[in-house]
Amino acid sequence: MTGVPVSAYLALALILFCIGLYGALTKRNTIIVLISIELMLNAVNINLVTFSKFGMNPSITGQVFAVFVIAVAAAEVAVGIAILLSLYRNRKTVNIDEMDQLKH
Amino acid sequence: MTISGEFLAFISLALVAVIGGVLLLNLTKVVHMVVGLVFTFIAIAGIYILLSAEFLAVVQILIYSGAITIIMLFGIMLTRHNDEESDSKGGGWKKVLLFLGVLAFGAAFYIGIYNLDFGTEPAALHEKNTEQLGVALYSDFVIPFELMSVLLLVALVGAIVLSRNDGEKEGDKE
Numbered sequence A: 001m002t003g004v005p006v007s008a009y010l011a012l013a014l015i016l017f018c019i020g021l022y023g024a025l026t027k028r029n030t031i032i033v034l035i036s037i038e039l040m041l042n043a044v045n046i047n048l049v050t051f052s053k054f055g056m057n058p059s060i061t062g063q064v065f066a067v068f069v070i071a072v073a074a075a076e077v078a079v080g081i082a083i084l085l086s087l088y089r090n091r092k093t094v095n096i097d098e099m100d101q102l103k104h
Numbered sequence B: 001m002t003i004s005g006e007f008l009a010f011i012s013l014a015l016v017a018v019i020g021g022v023l024l025l026n027l028t029k030v031v032h033m034v035v036g037l038v039f040t041f042i043a044i045a046g047i048y049i050l051l052s053a054e055f056l057a058v059v060q061i062l063i064y065s066g067a068i069t070i071i072m073l074f075g076i077m078l079t080r081h082n083d084e085e086s087d088s089k090g091g092g093w094k095k096v097l098l099f100l101g102v103l104a105f106g107a108a109f110y111i112g113i114y115n116l117d118f119g120t121e122p123a124a125l126h127e128k129n130t131e132q133l134g135v136a137l138y139s140d141f142v143i144p145f146e147l148m149s150v151l152l153l154v155a156l157v158g159a160i161v162l163s164r165n166d167g168e169k170e171g172d173k174e
Helices: A006-026 A030-054 A063-092 B005-026 B029-049 B054-078 B091-113 B130-141 B142-163
Strands: none
Touching: A006 A030, A006 B005, A006 B029, A006 B091, A006 B142, A030 A063, A030 B005, A030 B029, A030 B054, A063 B054, A063 B130, A063 B142, B029 B054, B054 B130, B130 B142
16 A cells, blocks of 8 residues: 555545635635635545545546546636626725625 | 655745645735746645656646636736735624635545555556546547547637627726
């Protein structure tokens, strides 16, 4: 067996996911919320790659899945930034608690 | 107990990754937060190399610490920020409760994973990693791959349409 156990990688991914979750829930700035979501997706990718090496059936499939997750994350960031720019043009704000048009 | 080089590399990379995340939470200026998170992304690329996923490591550096960070910086520069992100009204209790909730989430999952071991031999994924990945992508996963190209096209066209500055209906509804 190798030097680093599986649970160490999973624990690192868990810590990064918790940091991303806390940032996404507490920050007011929309860009920081978006990038916190990216951090959570990265933590999930670490889990996928870890299981593709150490899991029940070690194979390359986990890495293929991680590639797909990265592509979806890139598309999500592009659309998110576009929505942010168009909202900023209309409302002149980037704070997430002032984007409440659907409430009124 | 001997400390192997792999363990040392893992510990230092994990430390850099977690420090980048903590910087994201604690800095006050938005640009500094994004630049702090670049450290996390590069450290995660190093973790991928330890997990014998060299192609993913390169893709991680290209996409995350290259493209996504630059897009975020453009988003910051195109909007105006009142720096020193101020605490919202009565946010103290909410933050404490959220912190406790996230901590409980993390503890519950840590109980599940702390002595997880499948006992299987790690696969030889580091030999010709990119070739293995390409063969899998073009034989077993052809249809998801093509769907992904359609998704990227739709997302990028949608992003252009959303952020286009159409002159005739200038929205001044404030």
